[in-house]
Each structure stands twice: as structure tokens, then as C-alpha cells.
Amino acid sequence: MKLTRLIASAAVAAGTVAVVTGFRPIKPRELVGLASGSGEAAEVRRIKIHFDSVLADLSARDVSALTDGQRARRAVVISTLRGYRDRGVFPHNYDFPGQAVPYFVDRKTGTLCAVAHLLASTGRRDIVDRVSRADNNVWVPELVADSAFSTWLTDNGLTLDEAAHIQVPYAQPVSNAEIARDVAFIVAAPFALTGSMIASGWNLAGNADGHRGWVNGVGIASGLTTILVGARLAVSDVSHNPVRLGAATAAIGTMSLALSVRGIRRHRGIVEAEREAQRKTVAQATVAPIVTGGSHPTAGVGVSLRF
Numbered sequence: 548m549k550l551t552r553l554i555a556s557a558a559v560a561a562g563t564v565a566v567v568t569g570f571r572p573i574k575p576r577e578l579v580g581l582a583s584g585s586g587e588a589a590e591v592r593r594i595k596i597h598f599d600s601v602l603a604d605l606s607a608r609d610v611s612a613l614t615d616g617q618r619a620r621r622a623v624v625i626s627t628l629r630g631y632r633d634r635g636v637f638p639h640n641y642d643f644p645g646q647a648v649p650y651f652v653d654r655k656t657g658t659l660c661a662v663a664h665l666l667a668s669t670g671r672r673d674i675v676d677r678v679s680r681a682d683n684n685v686w687v688p689e690l691v692a693d694s695a696f697s698t699w700l701t702d703n704g705l706t707l708d709e710a711a712h713i714q715v716p717y718a719q720p721v722s723n724a725e726i727a728r729d730v731a732f733i734v735a736a737p738f739a740l741t742g743s744m745i746a747s748g749w750n751l752a753g754n755a756d757g758h759r760g761w762v763n764g765v766g767i768a769s770g771l772t773t774i775l776v777g778a779r780l781a782v783s784d785v786s787h788n789p790v791r792l793g794a795a796t797a798a799i800g801t802m803s804l805a806l807s808v809r810g811i812r813r814h815r816g817i818v819e820a821e822r823e824a825q826r827k828t829v830a831q832a833t834v835a836p837i838v839t840g841g842s843h844p845t846a847g848v849g850v851s852l853r854f
Contacts, residue, residue, distance in 0.1 A: 590717070590718060591635050591637065594632075594637050594715050594717075595632055595635065597715045598628065598632035598661070601628070601713050602625065602629055602632070604709075605625050605628075605709060606625065608709075610704060613704045617701075617702070617704035618704055620669075620702065620703045620704060621703055621705065623669075624668075624669070624703050624704075624705065627664070627665055628661060628665060628713065631661055631664050631665075636658055637658060637660070637717065638650040638653035638656075638658050638660055638717055639655070639656070639658075639717060639719075641654070641655070641719075643719070644719050646718070647716035647718045648684050648717060649684055649685070649686060649687075649714055649715070649716045649717065650684060650717055651663050651675065651678055651679040651683050651684070652679040652683060654683065659675065660714065660715070661713050661714065662687060662710055662713055662714050663675045663678075663679070666696075669699070669703065671695075674693075674695050674696055674699065678690065678693070686711070686714065687707065687710045687714045688711050690707075691707060736776045736796075738769075739769050739772035739773040739776050740776070740796065742765055742766075742772075742773075742803075743766070743769045743770050743772075743773045743799050743800050743803035744799060744803070745765075746763075746765045746766030746803050747766065747799075747802050747803045747806050749762050750762065750763070750803075750806035750807060750809070750810050754810055756810070756813050756814060756817060757809070757810030757812070757814030758814055760811075760814075762807075762810070763807045763808075763810045763811050766803045766804065766806060766807030766810070767804055767807045769800070770800045770801065770802075770803035770805075770807060771800065771804060772800070773796060773797070773800025774800035774801060774804070775800075776796055776800070777792075777793045777794065777796035777797025777798070777799075777800060778793060778797060
């Protein structure tokens with residue numbers, strides 16, 4: 548089987564697996580740090596960029612329908628939010644790895660989220676404490692029925708949608724080791740899958756007797772790697788059906804590994820059979836003395852080989 552046909556077959560098989568298992572593009576949270584650094588600094592930058600957008604939108608809103616008092620208080624809130632952004636001290640996500648989740652109050656440091664900070668800065672720490680006790684991970688739109696919160700929004704010239712825009716969810720900071728691990732996974736996965744498919748095709752056709760040792764080696768290495776990739780996929784968020792995708796990938800790796808091991812065993816069996824045949828051939832050689840008569844008798848040894 549030609550190499551191009553093997554590659555094409557591998558691509559088709561990988562595409563089939565992707566379609567059947569509901570694969571979607573990989574968007575691991577770790578890649579967020581690649582362009583802007585990683586860890587705590589990257590998370591702070593992300594949040595500040597969010598507040599830059601929020602402040603621009605708040606400042607651009609038409610507030611002509613508000614009363615003078617509402618406009619004044621709104622201006623103070625915007626200025627307070629700008630200072631909050633500049634200070635760069637925000638709550639942390641302790642409980643939801645791989646997810647972006649709001650925290651009204653950081654339970655370890657006591658740091659308030661932006662909305663809670665604005666409430667506290669205007670004398671409504673009571674709302675902050677009540678909300679955080681009830682659900683510290685609440686999303687602002689879920690407070691639509693909270694009359695005290697709604698009254699505070701109206702008094703300060705804000706809408707519920709604006710408050711929801713101010714709120715930012717928090718992601719757990721990512722270490723450089725985590726980034727390197729997942730980048731390596733993303734890079735290795737397609738190579739391992741393709742290598743497994745090519746080696747399997749070759750071991751089914753041109754290398755069924757296992758005489759190409761390097762093909763067997765590639766099949767074992769790529770098979771083991773693909774099995775590990777399948778295990779990783781089963782617990783990742785790259786698919787709507789991660790367990791099915793992981794199982795399908797691991798199955799491809801297992802097939803590559805099994806065919807390569809079978810090829811090695813077959814080749815060893817063939818080599819052993821050839822050696823045994825040679826030993827039998829040598830064993831069939833016979834040695835006999837030769838004596839001739841006549842006026843000049845001679846003696847010697849005759850060797851007879853039977854094939």
C-alpha cells in the first residue's frame with residue numbers, strides 16, 4: 548500500500564471519528580496565556596481588558612433621561628470602577644478548574660468583585676453580605692428579583708444589563724507547566740493518531756509478516772501515545788462526547804499496538820522456523836569411510852548431504 552494512500556486513509560478515519568463523536572475545535576483555557584503570559588498576571592490583564600470595555604460602554608451611554616442626582620451618582624460609580632480596575636486586585640476562582648465563575652466575595656482574602664465593590668462603596672455592604680451568604684457565585688441577572696439591589700441600580704443610574712456587563716467571572720490562573728503540558732498534547736495528538744493509522748494499515752498489508760522492524764516500532768510508539776491521548780481526551784472539554792471520543796482514539800492506538808506486537812511475533816516465528824530448518828539440514832549430513840581396492844588401495848571419508 549502506498550504511503551499516500553495510508554495518509555489519506557488515516558485522515559478519513561480521523562475525520563470519521565471526529566464527526567461520530569461530536570468533536571469541536573480544541574479551546575483549552577491554558578492557551579489563553581500563550582499570547583499574554585500565564586498565571587496570575589495574565590488573569591489580571593484579562594480582567595482589566597474587560598473593565599476597559601465596560602468603562603467605554605458606560606461612558607458612551609445616553610443618560611439624558613436620568614435625573615441630575617442619578618447622573619451624579621452614576622459618574623461617581625464609574626470613577627470608582629475605574630479606580631478598582633487600576634488597583635488590579637480581584638477575587639480568585641478556587642473551586643472550578645477550567646471554568647470561568649463569578650465570586651461576589653473572595654472567601655480567602657475578602658476581596659470584593661466589581662459589583663460588590665460598587666455596592667460597598669455606596670454604603671450598601673449589607674446587600675453584599677446577604678448576597679454572598681446566599682450564593683457567592685451568583686450571576687447578576689439572577690438578582691433581578693432582589694428589590695434592594697434593583698433600587699440601588701435605579702438610584703445610581705444603572706441598568707441590570709449594565710451591572711451584568713460590569714460583573715466578570717474568574718478563571719483559575721494557569722502555570723507554565725500546565726500550558727506546556729496541554730500544548731504538547733495538542734501538538735502530539737494528531738501526529739500520534741495519524742502514525743497509529745498509518746502503522747496499522749502497513750501492518751495489515753505490506754508488513755503483515757513483521758519483517759519491517761521500524762514499522763513495528765512506529766506502531767508501538769504511536770499506539771501507546773494514542774492510547775494516552777485517548778485517556779486525556781476522555782476527561783477534557785474538546786468534545787460534546789469526551790468519553791466516546793477518548794474511547795475511539797484509544798481504540799485506534801490499541802489496534803496499532805496490537806498489530807505491531809503481532810507483526811513482531813510473526814517475524815520472530817518466521818526467523819525461528821528458518822533457523823530450525825537450517826539445523827535440520829545440517830543434522831541430515833552423513834559421514835562414511837571410503838575404501839577402494841585394486842593395485843593401489845586408497846582410503847578416505849565421504850560426506851553426504853541430504854536436502
